[in-house]
Amino acid sequence: MKQQFTRLALFLLLAAGIALAILYRDRFNTAALEQWVGGAGAAAPLLFMAIYAIATVLFLPGSMLTLAGGALFGPVVGTFVNLTGATLGALLAFLLSRHLASHWVEHKAAGRLGQLKAGVEQEGWRFVAFVRLVPLFPFNLLNYALGLTRIRLLHYLVATYLCMLPGALAYTWLGYAGREALAGGEGLIQKGLMALALLAIVAFLPRIIGRLRQGPTLGINELNDRLEKGEPLLLLDVRSEADYRGEMGHIAGSRNIPLEALEARLTELADYQEQPVALICTTDRRSKKAAQILAGEGFAEVHVVAGGMAEWHKAALPVHTAAPMQSTAPSQSTAQATE
Template structure:
């Protein structure tokens, strides 16, 4: 039996088990989890972690288990066990996807998918941080999808564990607060307030992580200093040809490639993928869009210059027509 056949069989088996798990997901609730885990006695944490990891692989809702962790183990141990189970499950799903489909995707990926893959790999742990803190995609599906990219396994696991922590802590506290409210414990009000504060703070994380990912935009003074020092960099002017050669002129040595032509002419810049690229337009709006396109295509250091040619000319620095 060759390797491809083994992969197909394993893939079919996995899909079948996922289908069964999803069909029975109505039976998967906090009460059922509590019964299963409490019946394990001293091995309860290990059973909980194993259930969380299996649920992650089988597309069962992780939020239910995290809430159950707060009910069963309290806010501290519940967070630790939930995070351990979620990280283990995310790692397993990643490895399964990479084994079953990584090579196939690499061989058949078109130019657009290859550029996206390069961009994800170039971002590395920053991309993992962003998608873990900003839930743009379902958690379980994302674990498999990331296994099909070129992100290295160890940074994926470490970044996942670190940046899943805020969500695990918030939902665990929420489960713990619910338990305290039902039992009428003395710390009910405090537990509820902490849970609400943690959940509310999650709403501000997307804005914070976007700022964290963004590199500071260089200005024309920094660009002039780099050029005068003879540093190796490409000045890419993304204005149209008429603006580039018009009255305002352009920075000497700049390459002109209009923003609207950039997606279909990306291959012309392949040699600059690991180089410093500074993007210029009349201000910085079009150059910011170009920077996003280049970063998504795997260029490591493509940044717009704040103020563009308007700021450059305001300094009285020379330009070429």
């Protein structure tokens, strides 16, 4: 009973803090930060990190803080201060969420939510690293969401600190370059170009990470060898059902989920997140799009079959034209026959 009361009191205190932070959000700006930090002397970096951590917990904008950190402390010290403050805030939010609600979520999570939670926990630090490098969700909200999982604290902390470094460096340098521009410092062109280059790298990180997670393409002969050897491999055909069953046929043992339905049916593939997945279509255009979807959902090893079924036919390898063994959803004719 005492523990429940403590949790309730902590939750109400946190909710009140977030509400006040949102209400007075317009007063939280660069000028106010400079005034608070300016008189702290040697303790200014520590004070700024504390402000950054509290702001993260209270859903205040981190981008403004990072730019301010670059302007106040320069690119090197500023990056350290920003990254450390953001990580401390992420850690506090993670611990608060875990203490307040993880036990309740553990018993209530079911269905799609339960599968999603299990998938995140299975990925562990790799999921944390991925979402820090490729920010799919708002940073502040993600910290609380990850606290509801059973991801290890140390894994969360290390992956957060290391994988937020590129973004922290880019935005800190941008804040520094902006301050120099206003002050009329030397080397403005070089500093501005450096800031743009770092931002470009951060902007392209999602594509780079997605390609890394896709793994190398599979040639037709290599795919055939792996299938003949019985290696653990999900061969996913992302053509339409009509094409899958049509004149071109399909490869024995493959599974058909059309590209258009892939995102809605990802739960069917949950068992394959840590196993090799080979994607095939008529050529490889649809497979590449499917690979981006699976990589974005945390699948560890995704391969695109180069040339697709067109190359498979050129190699005169066997195909099947019978209906697929697994049923995605009953076709209209099947439903009518059943009725």
